[in-house]
Amino acid sequence: MTKQNAAVSEADSGINMAAPPAAVSNSTVFSQKPPAAPGGYISISSKKILKNLDVNGAQRINSWVESMRGSSPTHIKSTPHSLTEDHSSWMVDHPSALEMFEQIIEASKGKQIVMFLDYDGTLSPIVDDPDRAFMSDKMRATVKKLAKCFPTAIVSGRCRDKVYSFVKLAELYYAGSHGMDIKGPTGGSKYKKGGQAGILFQPASEYLPMIDEVYKELVEKTKSIPRAKVENNRFCVSVHFRCVDEKKWIELAQQVKSVLKEYPKLRLSQGRKVFEIRPTIKWDKGKALEFLLESLGFANCTNVFPVYIGDDRTDEDAFKILRDRGQGFGILVSKFPKDTSASYSLQEPSEVMDFLQRLVNSKRLSYMGRTRM
Numbered sequence: 001m002t003k004q005n006a007a008v009s010e011a012d013s014g015i016n017m018a019a020p021p022a023a024v025s026n027s028t029v030f031s032q033k034p035p036a037a038p039g040g041y042i043s044i045s046s047k048k049i050l051k052n053l054d055v056n057g058a059q060r061i062n063s064w065v066e067s068m069r070g071s072s073p074t075h076i077k078s079t080p081h082s083l084t085e086d087h088s089s090w091m092v093d094h095p096s097a098l099e100m101f102e103q104i105i106e107a108s109k110g111k112q113i114v115m116f117l118d119y120d121g122t123l124s125p126i127v128d129d130p131d132r133a134f135m136s137d138k139m140r141a142t143v144k145k146l147a148k149c150f151p152t153a154i155v156s157g158r159c160r161d162k163v164y165s166f167v168k169l170a171e172l173y174y175a176g177s178h179g180m181d182i183k184g185p186t187g188g189s190k191y192k193k194g195g196q197a198g199i200l201f202q203p204a205s206e207y208l209p210m211i212d213e214v215y216k217e218l219v220e221k222t223k224s225i226p227r228a229k230v231e232n233n234r235f236c237v238s239v240h241f242r243c244v245d246e247k248k249w250i251e252l253a254q255q256v257k258s259v260l261k262e263y264p265k266l267r268l269s270q271g272r273k274v275f276e277i278r279p280t281i282k283w284d285k286g287k288a289l290e291f292l293l294e295s296l297g298f299a300n301c302t303n304v305f306p307v308y309i310g311d312d313r314t315d316e317d318a319f320k321i322l323r324d325r326g327q328g329f330g331i332l333v334s335k336f337p338k339d340t341s342a343s344y345s346l347q348e349p350s351e352v353m354d355f356l357q358r359l360v361n362s363k364r365l366s367y368m369g370r371t372r373m
């Protein structure tokens, strides 16, 4: 990546900190002194924290700040019509799903398309206040039409009730809490062979007391950080730093680390300006996708065509499953080049809506016998 692009696309490096920071080996010997945070900025309060950390810990915390800043980049130096050199080469490997639409339809011919949609950053734009991440009425109408054509699931880090309160479509499948809380449409699905009544699957239910406890501790611990926000997503917790002054990021990261070191059965990863705290069970959005395909009767089916659209690190678990299965594909929603297992890309929720609308139109044409899907 050229220097300019390195600056431009602090791509969602969202360094996965699955290894609980407490597990960070302090025995690792770092030859150089901790790198300064991007822009060389370290606040006084942060210096105090770094002083108390050993060099390794300081380096680790600083690398957090770099990844925290890059976890949800908000600017691009190139104009919309002139991608940076790196972005152009990235687009060769992750072409626009809109530009490749005809090829996608061709590949899906004779197969059952099943749609999996992330919520934040995919159906709704990223905003400062997580409680105000509303999807547009137009997007809701498009998803409603989509669900009339194909089995459709919402797969979100949000708790299921909360993401349902945003989407408001009872005919969909929902997998909340990063796939750990799955429920089928109320009254069963027209797509499920045998019309099975609504499924309900919660693989992390034994963790509920621990999640409640760590949520309360994080709220208490982080209340000294202005505009930090702790969100209880039932089987997981989010700690938001989008609106926190960068001078306080190290302190916040340290606070999260200090709480989690008491909970070895919880793991920490990073999303878009958010720390995600989840149980260490081997369950994620990818497992939820597989569970839903099985629930729909497509477990060992060769003519199923799953399409997963998402924008964040946790969606990569689903992209990887599709790549491993060699069925369907992932679409990453991003304006910036990012390491991803997705095959295609879309820039933002408005392009997601255009893509979904084209799928609906294509299915309607096939109903009219003009083309087969």
Ligand SMILES: O=P(O)(O)OC[C@H]1O[C@H](O[C@H]2O[C@H](CO)[C@@H](O)[C@H](O)[C@H]2O)[C@H](O)[C@@H](O)[C@@H]1O
Pocket (backbone or CB within 6 Å): 118, 119, 120, 121, 125, 126, 127, 128, 129, 130, 131, 133, 155, 156, 157, 158, 231, 233, 238, 240, 242, 271, 272, 273, 274, 276, 312, 314
């Ligand atoms: O899996 P998703 O549906 O994409 O949920 C991932 C996280 O999304 C939310 O946070 C993100 O969106 C917020 C609203 O736009 C934004 O303020 C925040 O900075 C983003 O990280 C949600 O609040 C989290 O709980 C989800 O885990």
